[in-house]
Amino acid sequence: MAEVPGNSGSVGGHVSTVTERDVGLSGAEAARRAAAGQANEVPRRTSRSLGAIVRANVCTLFNAVIGALWVLILIFGDWKDGLFGLIVIVNTAIGVVQELRAKRTLDRLAVVNEAPVRVRRDGAEREIRPREVVLGDLILLGPGDRLLVDGEVAGADGLEVDESLLTGEADPVHKRPGDEVLSGSFVVAGGGSYVATRVGRDAYAAKLTEEASTFSLAHSELRDGVANFIKYITWLVIPIGALLTHSQMRRDTTFSDAITSTVAGVVTMIPEGLVLITSIAFAVGVVRLGRRRCLVQELPAIEGLARVDVLCVDKTGTLTAPGMDLGEVRPLRDDVDVKAVLAALAAADPRPNATLQAVRDAFPDGPGWVSVANVPFSSARKWSGAEFEGHGAWLLGAPDVLLDRGDPGYDEAAALARTGLRVLALREAAPGSLSADTPRAARPAALVVLKQRVRPEAADTLRYFSRQGVTVKVISGDNPESVAAIAGSLGLPGADRPIDARSLPEGDPEAYAEVLDTHSVFGRVTPRQKREFVQALKSRGHTVAMTGDGVNDVLALKDADLGVAMGTGSGATKSVAQVVLLDDSFATLPHVVAEGRRVLSNIERVSGLFLTKTFYAIALSLMTGVAGLAFPFVPRQSTLVNALTIGIPAFFLALAPSDERSRPGFVRRVLRFAVPAGLISAAAMFLAFTFAHNGERSLAQDRTAAVIALFIVTWWVLVLIARPYNWWRLTLLGSMAGLFAVTMAIPGIHEFFALYTDDRGNDLVALGFGVLGAALLTAVVKIAQWAGIRVLPGSATK
Structure with a gap:
């Protein structure tokens, strides 16, 4: 439990009187103090600065690793194999732009959401923004108001402050003039005023929360799961990269070709787009909800x-909607002017709750009675009351609290409540007893029936x-x-x-x-x-x-x-x-709720795409390193396949509609699909490359066969993950296949990506292993579904 400085003890009883009425600061003095840096300037917790956003998106482990690999390619390899470096730039730019959009939305809505602060300046009550409060301001309080700055109570009228958010103690503390109040607490009953003594970063709550109040994209099972993937993959990159480099150098090849092959394997292992897609999905979710206020x-x-x-x-x-309407008043005694009592009670409360406001709306003209004691409503007591000079003390509250079984109106109140009406009891109390926790009550006077707005x-x-x-x-x-x-x-x-x-x-x-x-x-x-x-x-x-x-x-x-x-x-x-x-x-x-479900369901969906790539790259690097073969593709070819089967589709799938409720076990479910999918993709590609290689064709043609097999299997991974199908998902699948076919068909483009299809035998081998891999993956998914194991979004769960 945090120790609260200067926490004055509670004061017994519910009744206190205002002992000081200050005129507050003048407008000119408030402006002078604001100019002197004595305003309540605190950073918003809803967003971080532009510089922080840029740093967070640029200075990442992914960018460092991929940037280093890109430099190696530019030094030792062909610039065409450095296309993946451009993806880093595009990804970073998209991440910055999306988060800036979310920042603007959050900051704009945060300003709308800020509750104005009531202060007294130049002797008059004014409403100002929280950031305009200055040191020495006289701040006015009522039920539900949050204390934004520290201060000293100047006036109290039954003022009760809940400091549980600071101390952990749920019992409200009664405050008198001279007592200290702290930011982070709030008023639960009564009213009053206090003078600001510490504002901005000097306020108690600001000191406690400044470190925790910075903007965060996520801290959750989802983000933790992605972070764990990245941590383990990072540890694998170094030994696998060393193995791959060693195996390529053992072959009769140049140092430049060895570096190019190593970069192709290592770059493919890193799911660089997964963190970006996750961040964008969260940010877009915020923007979408912002449009719905x-x-x-x-x-x-x-x-x-x-x-x-x-x-x-x-x-x-x-x-029910805020506010109520007075339905009827049912007197229980003939010797009481019930309407006058109700009007006096409503007039005696400077900040009436919804119940008393309904009474005040029905009886706007108070009888002019002088209040000598007042007890504001609190949800713990479930009643409010006032004592009037020459007119006695009166309580208004819940019938089952103020009425005893057998009292007039008890059964009637219960019957009315069962119909959905809000019923209050008006009861007289013994003079001078309002300061007690349980005032000595006299006879019931009336039932007040309120109509709620559904x-x-x-x-x-x-x-x-x-x-x-x-x-x-x-x-x-x-x-x-x-x-x-x-x-x-x-x-x-x-x-x-x-x-x-x-x-x-x-x-x-x-x-x-x-x-x-x-x-x-x-x-x-x-x-x-x-x-x-x-x-x-x-x-x-x-x-x-x-x-x-x-x-x-x-x-x-x-x-x-x-x-x-x-x-x-x-x-x-x-x-x-x-x-x-x-x-x-x-x-x-x-x-x-639907927006949250859409985000998580789609992130789980696209994680399967990215991690399939990671696992096939790991498996392929190990198989190639052990076998001592040339690596089956160069970086530009992996860039093409990954863009068409992962990168472009992931952006669409991550923002698609979905209402599936998220369940724990995100990491386990993704691995159930990504591991076998990655292994099957690697096997299909390796076999296609090996058979083509055994046919003693050129290395470029062998790699073309491997790329075709890889595309077929990974495109089928996309087909499985994109379910359930609709017109735009089918269009997306067809477009990706069509773009790959166009790439293979147009001379200038297929030469740029070093893809050559002039060997029909190689092409048929690639097609056969690709289809075989797709069929095997489908069988794995079917067997898992038959066993009741969830491996795809929307499939059976276990």
Whole structure:
């Protein structure tokens, strides 16, 4: 647990009064301090600088190795065999351009997503951007506000601050004037103001997170798997390259030819395009989601989107639209002016929540009562209250919290809740008792019935997740019967068996997780329990996404595998979520999940292409080195085959639509296909070259036969990986085969690539081994599918 400097202790009770009203800074003084470098300038975590992007794409292991091999070819070989060097330049340029596009999208959306900060300047309240806050600003606070800078409390009105993101302690801390508050915490109840004492990089949270806040393309199973491939291949390059060089030098050949053959084998081993394709797929995913008003604050979230199998949603803000309407008021006593009490309660709260706002909209004219004590609403208490001079103390909140069984209106409130209505109870409290955790209550006064606005797109969205195998859990602080009624009206499976979270078996983790796994609707869930829900579901092996918009969702969002916040949610909620739905639309979530699935499924697909090349190059280099034969192709020929069977198709396949849910085991599945495919490709090429060689033809003709066999088998690898077929995939396959045929047919082009087809016997040998290799690979895939082993995207899994 991090030690928090200057953390003042909590103050008992819920009621405090404002002891200071400052006019804040003047506009001129704020401008002077900003010019002096005392503004809240912190780097955005959503993107890195242009220089960092260029360095990350240029200064890579791939570029260093391939650059060195390119120089060797330019010195000792034919410049035509140096075509692979141009591929490095093109790949680097594409990587930089794509990431710059993602950077612009992220930065633009991040500005839109920034919640304005309320400050007092020149004696008046103003809203400014977070970066415009300066040292000494008087910052105003309300429920849900995130503290962006450190400071000292100037005024407090029932102010409760959650510092759990800094300390790990979930209990809110009551703050009084003079107490220190730290950036990274947020307001859970009440309001007040504080003076900024540390801003920008000097703020506590900025110091903790500056190193972790830099932009990252990914840190995930996918990226780790690719990195492991590269690590092992790098270790193999040196000994295999040495073996190949030695075997070529033993032959009666020139040093230049030996270097050219070695470079041809080594270059082909390196899957140089795989990292590029992975990075581009992630970046394009961010851009696509940005067009749907969805801000991905961390690119690794793309992978999390694909793996989600449980989605926890809060009813309010997700299934229902923000805001409510007052339906009716049902008095339970004749001696109380219920409308006046409700109007006074709404007027007494300077920043009402959605419930009190609905009351205020219905009763806009307050009775003018003077508030002497005020308790803001908190999701832990589930009620708010105020005491008025000469008019008593009143509580407004959940009926099952404020009403006892047998009280007037208890059964009526339960019956109304079962219809999906939001019901509140108005109850009188003993004067002077609001400072207690449980105020002494008098008789109930009324039931307040609110109508919630169900999102029109919610039903279709729930059906989408059901089809995709994603289980939706509705988690709410409201009455479980009310939540179940709304969820049931939208067709959520299991909505007919709601659970009251207060009845969950707290002392038995297994039973607790079992209930969560087998039920869909939960009511009366506390903020602490939301976090426990996420942890329990993860303990059952689920990948959990959590949506939310309120302060009470922050801890659960932070612990979930993927946190999704609504754009109009609290600043604290948006700060911890990996994904923010800027348009607040629940209907955007299917697109978010589909984008993640598209990226991962396609990366797995193209990884099979790149690693097939790696394994056939390794196998071919070993066979050639042991046999002491000339290497079966020169670099320009491998460049041609790889471009037509891997490079060009991979760009199209990596960006293609796909809705297949990703599963763990990426490395294992890719190897199941790439290893046999690579070995079969190497065998077909080696045999074609050997038979042609035994026929005592020229080396150029022998290599032509080997290249033809290699193209046929690797093109068939592409055919298998490109499934399921549609018009554009078939067009892609036909185009690649057609381009190879054109290359072989046009004199100037086939001479450039050193391909000669004037020996029909060699050509038939090449064709025969190529077809045989393709047939053998098909048989391997069929046998694996028959055994229930997943070797291709969309095939059986095991």
